[in-house]
Amino acid sequence: MHIPDGFVSTELSVAAFAISGLAAAVSLKKAGKDLGEKQVPLLGVTAAFVFAAQMMNFPVLGGTSGHFMGAVLASVLLGPLNAFIVMLLVLSIQCFGFADGGLTALGLNVFNMGFIGGVIGYCIFRGILAVSGKSKTGYAFAVGAASWLSIVLVSSVCAFEIALSGTAPLKVVLPAMAGVHALIGFGEAVITVSVVSLVAGVRPDMLHTRIAEAQA
Amino acid sequence: MTSPRAFAAYFSAVVLISIALRAPFSVFLKRLIVVLPFVLFIAASAPFAAREAGEAARPLFGGALLVTDRGIEAFANAALKGALGVCALTALSLSTPFHEMLAGLRWFKVPAILVSLAAFSYRYMFVLVDEASRMKRARDSRGWRGRWIWQSGVVGNMIGSLLLRSLERSERVYSAMLSRGYDGNLPMAELPAPRLTDFIVAVVFFSAIMSARLFLT
Numbered sequence: 001m002h003i004p005d006g007f008v009s010t011e012l013s014v015a016a017f018a019i020s021g022l023a024a025a026v027s028l029k030k031a032g033k034d035l036g037e038k039q040v041p042l043l044g045v046t047a048a049f050v051f052a053a054q055m056m057n058f059p060v061l062g063g064t065s066g067h068f069m070g071a072v073l074a075s076v077l078l079g080p081l082n083a084f085i086v087m088l089l090v091l092s093i094q095c096f097g098f099a100d101g102g103l104t105a106l107g108l109n110v111f112n113m114g115f116i117g118g119v120i121g122y123c124i125f126r127g128i129l130a131v132s133g134k135s136k137t138g139y140a141f142a143v144g145a146a147s148w149l150s151i152v153l154v155s156s157v158c159a160f161e162i163a164l165s166g167t168a169p170l171k172v173v174l175p176a177m178a179g180v181h182a183l184i185g186f187g188e189a190v191i192t193v194s195v196v197s198l199v200a201g202v203r204p205d206m207l208h209t210r211i212a213e214a215q216a
Numbered sequence: 217m218t219s220p221r222a223f224a225a226y227f228s229a230v231v232l233i234s235i236a237l238r239a240p241f242s243v244f245l246k247r248l249i250v251v252l253p254f255v256l257f258i259a260a261s262a263p264f265a266a267r268e269a270g271e272a273a274r275p276l277f278g279g280a281l282l283v284t285d286r287g288i289e290a291f292a293n294a295a296l297k298g299a300l301g302v303c304a305l306t307a308l309s310l311s312t313p314f315h316e317m318l319a320g321l322r323w324f325k326v327p328a329i330l331v332s333l334a335a336f337s338y339r340y341m342f343v344l345v346d347e348a349s350r351m352k353r354a355r356d357s358r359g360w361r362g363r364w365i366w367q368s369g370v371v372g373n374m375i376g377s378l379l380l381r382s383l384e385r386s387e388r389v390y391s392a393m394l395s396r397g398y399d400g401n402l403p404m405a406e407l408p409a410p411r412l413t414d415f416i417v418a419v420v421f422f423s424a425i426m427s428a429r430l431f432l433t
Contacts, residue, residue, distance in 0.1 A: 006297020044336025045386035052344035058371040059362035099247045099305035187368040194372030
């Protein structure tokens with residue numbers, strides 16, 4: 001889902017850079033106010049973790065594989081604004097250091113995976129949690145459903161952006177992207193749920209506090 | 217639509233840089249292979265885009281597929297631009313060590329906290345990637361062969377342990393940094409002072425690219 005250079009129109013890239021820049025300014029300001037210098041190593045290492053976790057492929061069908069995104073995991077662990085910063089870091093380093101995702105599309109990739117995946121994904125998670133109840137099962141269900149939805153949502157938004165730029169027709173890209181990712185989303189959900197329940201069992205203090213209360 | 221001549225100019229710029237860097241072409245190829253599936257996946261739908269527009273379409277494979285000239289152009293345009301972006305970023309990462317890119321970001325007035333976060337992540341990225349590949353090797357040496365999506369739980373548990381190890385490592389790192397006098401600011405590398413040749417290369421390259429952009433249409 002890392003959009004390369006040349007796939008989106010200039011107008012869209014510029015608009016996405018503006019939105020992502022604004023979101024980055026807001027979350028950094030909040031991070032600077034709320035969190036002591038202790039958070040710098042924590043956020044930095046979490047970003048490094050998401051990068052490493054994205055390199056672990058999981059099987060999909062008969063030997064094909066997908067890879068983990070981690071936006072909902074980061075927001076459940078650290079809260080939505082910190083998750084946005086983590087995704088911003090991961091995507092920028094992937095772009096500058098490893099040529100993964102285009103430079104002109106960086107704003108858009110941060111918007112898709114950081115804002116839609118992390119922040120909107122977190123809102124979806126809270127919404128489902130309010131309905132599914134705060135039991136252990138309800139919590140796991142909310143984490144899994146939000147992870148699946150975040151993948152489908154981000155890939156569909158990605159398809160819309162590519163179609164809006166006139167690169168490919170919507171009725172080809174949207175079913176292709178959303179269809180493939182509806183399947184990959186299951187892997188994301190399974191992984192996110194097992195990671196969160198592992199952390200909740202071993203190091204509950206590491207979960208974003210309000211959620212840790214919700215689970216107790 | 218960028219003209220073929222302009223594309224040729226841009227790609228020769230990348231080739232020139234990589235020759236100047238004495239960079240092996242295999243690095244560019246490796247990066248391209250990673251990105252290419254997505255590029256082709258999306259771009260491959262472009263040739264069929266304009267079919268409803270009532271344009272003249274030419275049959276492919278004995279009429280099984282219909283493509284238009286405009287669609288092929290859109291495909292080539294997106295695929296080439298994607299490849300060019302990968303090559304340019306690869307040239308950047310080969311020519312500039314990451315800490316110098318960070319110092320450059322500071323020069324562009326990117327907030328200090330973001331730059332120290334990036335420095336941190338980049339430092340630990342390789343440690344954690346090594347950790348992840350050790351875990352993968354351990355798993356595979358026990359005979360695991362995942363083929364289906366319901367086997368993903370194994371990967372979930374691996375990523376979970378990786379996370380716990382990462383978080384504990386971040387606590388140890390933080391204590392170690394505190395005991396060495398960390399006060400919330402990471403010391404940043406100073407950029408070397410620009411020399412005359414830097415300016416000359418920058419001006420020549422920029423004007424060459426801009427004239428390709430403006431005149432090769």
